[in-house]
Amino acid sequence: MAANLVRRTTKILVLNPNSSTRMTHGLEQGLRHMELSQSTEVHTYTAPGESPESINDGEDVQTSCRVVSKDLEATGLLRQYDAVLVACFSVHPLVGVLAEKEGEFDRLSVMGIFEASIITCLSLLRPNKKWGIVTTGKFWESHLTQGVSQFLGTQSQDLSTKFAGVETTGLNAGDFHGGVDPKMVKEKLGEATARLLSKGDVECVVMGCAGMAGLEEIIRSVALEQYGSRYARELLVIDGVRAGVGLLEQMVRNKRAFQKS
Template sequence: MSVNIVRRTTKILVLNPNSSKSMTHGLDGGIRAMELFPSTVIHTYTAPKQSPASINDGNDVLASVEVVKKDLEQTNLLLQYDAVLVACFSVHPLVGFLADKQGEFGNLAVTGIFEASVLGCLSLLRPGKKWGIVTTGKFWEEHLTQGVKDFLGIESGVLNSKFAGVYSTGLNAGDFHGGIDPELVRQKLRETTAQLLERGDVECVVMGCAGMAGLEEIIRSVAADKYGTQRANELLVVDGVRAGISLLERMVRSRKAFQRT
């Protein structure tokens, strides 16, 4: 009798499309704290220095796309991975670009932290409850609201009543990693969270910036003031990077189970 031991490792690349190494370092801490399948390996990527250090508007998004696409095509880095997570909280074109490159970059599972956060909220909400997004600059309010409509296939001008909206702090992504006084960051995030919670019955708050990783307790403290400690403890505060990695782990296994090999 012979016995073979077979271990299939799932390799995921968390792709930061801006050039801020400090922001990637912030992502690393949250990833290390996650409970993952034993066979999952996570690597992080920071875009080359030609990419914006902070993605604050549509022009920055497009600039980051061009830099990262060129780098990935030149290095063939993605051939080493089963899945890739685009860690920019936006409707980032790299998500669609990489998903359409099946074969050229291998059989990749692909998502972004925006898409993963939406799916995570919808899967966790109880009937009658709402979810919403707290984000950085004013630009993202319209951008992300339209993104939710497009992602959920909503053609009319009215969003699902479960969506409480997008609320911005007026900061940029870099501010959350030493760009300004941390106390000002806390104050702005508290004020913005309070605006969202005023919509009533908000059960899930999405942190609409990868740079917000680790700030969950600020959001929960605002909920404690408004809803009381018990409801604040039950509040779902979604970190898009964690949501994305969890989703990709399942996507990779589902592909192996359901696709023809």
């Protein structure tokens, strides 16, 4: 008599498209504390050495996409997974590249941490409240603002009712995990957070860099100092990696439930 499969494991790959293993280890620390189904496995991937160690501008984004796409094509790695999360806070072309391969990889679910953060904020915001992003260098101000507009299908001026904007620290992704003195990280992230919160009615703060994982308390400390304990306690600080994994876990379930077998 044949055995029947009654329950499937969900396997999610968190893909770091830069070549920093230190940053990948930082992502792993946050992922270990997530509450997920016992049948969900989360694995990590670090891009080959040809990819930039820190993705700081548009050229780095494109280079990382080329390097990772080539590596995944050569290894066939994605055939082992149900979902993949691109852990770069940008409008990363790899999200689209992999989504186009969905049929090839048996209904692979694909998301980026940028998109996951927007979805999460909009699902959590109360009426008349806003969300915004604190991130790294100056390049990302226009890149991410345009990306939010594109993702939501709106004109830039229409974003002001919910989107409080992008504030930058002047650091790069690698600085958040040992690249500079931790005191400088705290200072620069604190300043960017203060500028964002000063815009008023900000309920969700998105950490706009995968390297910021684990730095939520710096953001909350600014909220506490300037606006009091209740505001700091209720402020939602969004880690795009954890948000993305949670959304992908549900996305895989929904595809299994609602797509034709």
